C-alpha cells in the first residue's frame with residue numbers, strides 16, 4: 001500500500017451557475033486520519049468530496065495531496081480513489097474483472113491485474129466469491145467488492161460517498177466497524193461523507209460539520225460533543241439544548257442572558273456586550289428534572305413528550321422560549337419518578353453544563 005497523504009483544502013469554492021455550493025472552505029486533513037464530513041442535505045459535503053476526487057472542477061482555491069497541488073489533475077492522477085454510494089459495480093463482469101478494471105484501463109497485463117485483484121478480494125475476505133457477478137452478492141458483500149476495487153490503485157486517500165447508506169441497520173453497524181478496522185490497518189487517509197451523526201462519531205478522528213457551504217466546526221468527535229462551536233452544531237448534533245437571548249449583564253467571567261420570555265440564564269464567558277444576541281447550549285444529559293421548584297439555574301416548563309429508549313428516557317419540555325427543550329434521563333432515575341405529558345416540571349443544571357456558543361459564519 002502507498003503512504004498516507006495529508007489533504008490540504010485551501011479557500012476552495014464551488015459554484016454551479018447561480019448556486020454557490022461551497023464558500024471558500026479551508027481545512028487540513030491529517031495524513032492517515034479518518035475524516036467524516038457531516039451536515040444536512042445540500043450543505044456541500046458531496047461537492048467537497050468530488051472536488052478532492054477530481055470528479056468536480058474547483059471554482060476557486062486549491063487542493064493539495066501530500067506535497068502535490070492536484071487542483072487541475074484528472075481523478076486517476078491524484079493518488080485518490082473514490083467509492084460511490086451505489087458501489088457502481090459492472091453487472092456483466094465477475095468480481096475479479098470488476099476489481100481489476102482500473103488496472104486494465106492503465107494497461108496492466110492480464111495476469112498481473114488478475115493477481116492483484118485476487119489479492120484485494122482476499123484483503124476484503126471476498127476471495128471465495130471471485131467468479132461471481134455483483135447480482136449474486138449481498139449488499140455488504142457488494143460493498144466489500146467496491147472497496148477492493150477502489151483500493152487496487154494503492155491510493156494515498158480513499159474517498160467514500162455515503163458508503164453505508166444502502167445497507168440495513170444491522171449491517172450498517174457491522175460494516176462501519178470493518179471500515180474503521182480497514183482504515184487503521186491500511187493507514188491511509190479516509191474521507192467519508194455521511195448524514196449520520198452517530199456514524200461520524202463512531203468513525204472519525206476528525207469530524208467536519210458543514211452548513212450552507214461552510215465549515216461550522218472541524219474537530220475530534222469528543223470535542224464536537226463537549227464543545228459545539230456554534231448553535232448550529234449544538235442543534236445538529238442534538239446533544240445540547242440551545243437557548244437564545246440577549247446579554248443582560250457580564251462580570252467575573254459569567255454572562256447573564258435573558259430570553260424574550262423573561263427567564264435569565266448564566267453561562268461562563270466574557271467578551272459579549274450587554275444587549276448583544278447570544279446562544280447558550282445546555283447538555284441534554286446534564287439537566288435534572290424535578291417536580292419541586294427549587295433551582296438556581298433552570299426554568300419551569302410543561303412536559304410535551306416522553307420517549308423510552310432503553311437505557312435512557314428522552315423527555316421534551318415546553319418553556320423558556322423553547323418548544324423542544326430535551327432532557328435525557330437515566331432509565332433508573334426516570335422510573336424512580338416518572339413524569340407525564342402535560343405535567344409541570346422544573347429543570348435545573350450546573351453552571352459548567354451551560355456553554356457559550358459562537359456565531360455561525362453562514
Ligand SMILES: Nc1ncnc2c1ncn2[C@@H]1O[C@H](COP(=O)(O)OP(=O)(O)OP(=O)(O)O)[C@@H](O)[C@H]1O
Nearest residue numbers: 016019020021039040041042043044045046047048
Ligand atoms: N451539478 C449541480 N448543478 C447545480 N447545482 C448543484 C449541482 N450539484 C450540487 N448542486 C447544489 O449544490 C449544493 C450542495 O450540493 P451537495 O450535493 O454538495 O450537498 P450535500 O451536502 O452532499 O447534500 P446531500 O446530503 O443531499 O447529498 C446544493 O444546493 C445542490 O443543489
